[in-house]
Amino acid sequence: MANRIVLNTISYHGHGAIENIVPELVNRGFKKAFVTSDASLIEFGVTKKVTDLLDEANFAYSIYSDIKPNPTIENVQNGVEAFHSADADCIIAIGGGSSMDTAKAIGIIVENPEFSDVRSLEGVAPTKNHAVFTIAVPTTAGTAAEVTINYVITDVEKKRKFVCVDTNDIPEIAVVDPDMMSSMPKSLTAATGMDALTHAIEGYITKGACAISDMFHLEAIRLIAANLRSAVENKPEGREGMALGQYIAGMGFSNVGLGIVHSMAHGLSALYDTPHGVACAILLPVGLEYNKPVSLTRYRAIGKAMEVPGIDRMDDAAAADATIAAVRKLSSDVGIPGNLKGILKEEDIQFLSESAFADACRPGNPRDTSIEEIAELYRSQL
Secondary structure (H helix, E strand, O other): OOOOOOOOOEEEEOOOHHHHHHHHHHHOOOOEEEEEOOHHHHHOOOOHHHHHHHHHOOOEEEEEOOOOOOOEHHHHHHHHHHHHHHOOOEEEEEEOHHHHHHHHHHHHHHHOHHHOOHHHHOEEOOOOOOOOOEEEEEOOOOOOOOOOOEEEEEEOOOOEEEEEEOHHHOOOEEEEOHHHHOOOOHHHHHHHHHHHHHHHHHHHHOOOOOHHHHHHHHHHHHHHHHHHHHHHOOOHHHHHHHHHHHHHHHHHHHHHOOOHHHHHHHHHHHHHOOOHHHHHHHHHHHHHHHHHHHHHHHHHHHHHHOOOOOHHHOOHHHHHHHHHHHHHHHHHHOOOOOOOOOOOOHHHHHHHHHHHHHOOOHHHOOOOOOHHHHHHHHHOOO
């Protein structure tokens, strides 16, 4: 079986990377950018770091900020209308997963109008045309949406999130500049960082894992474990390490899939508006415990990447337990709650379990599961 790897055409990394945005647009002959960025980033001057460069170059742009933290079908539909009204010919997505996911959906529908019913994009949609030319500029070190072929939209009416997987949605250019992440608060840095760790670990144990994705995921785990704590303290070296680590994790999981941690987390965000990274962080040790019977031998490599002391002297079972303990410790150290108490309601567990089982991430889980087993995993966190 052949393994497919899809990555950006070009990516820029490191301090000052945003300086490449205008030259890339000008050299390609674009005339007006549609800038997607959520209102808080505009308010706190983060978006301005990029729009100032556009202003200095007299490059025309229009800003679209009707984007919720868990972007909705309506956000996408309004964005498509705004793109057409702006008479733009390219997109600059500035923000975390919400801004970039919204931009991906807008760009796909603009070039594939037969998918204007946003729900029709769920799963692997057979779009024919690549999305509008997009430069993605992450402001959080977590989602890696700038390098993935996935995006997630919330269906408010049905109280669920749905995952869209499409090689046509990947941004042509990713600009990963740690300076764009320096103003993120501790709680957001922690949550998005644990999301990145979940990407790397779930991607490493997923059914679709391959030699290339393993290489990406183990290096991502190493970088995230080494840098997340200092990134939360807003230290430059931590921000830089996390910016790279989360991107590398995206290079991997985008191509091989995830598992039940993500499928269970999606429902919590859709129903309770729980930050996605927080949900992933709480559920990651739960998923690791559940998957231990079928993934035991892979846990040692995860633990070694996290520099678990003495792991080489342990047997497989002890190494797995030490690895899970290290994940819990990192999550606790950056301020993530230890369980879902105060978030999850017993009366919602059946609906959440059914949603998680139907989620596009679930089939990649290394251990086959059921709605009933997922329900028990939720209940273990009450």
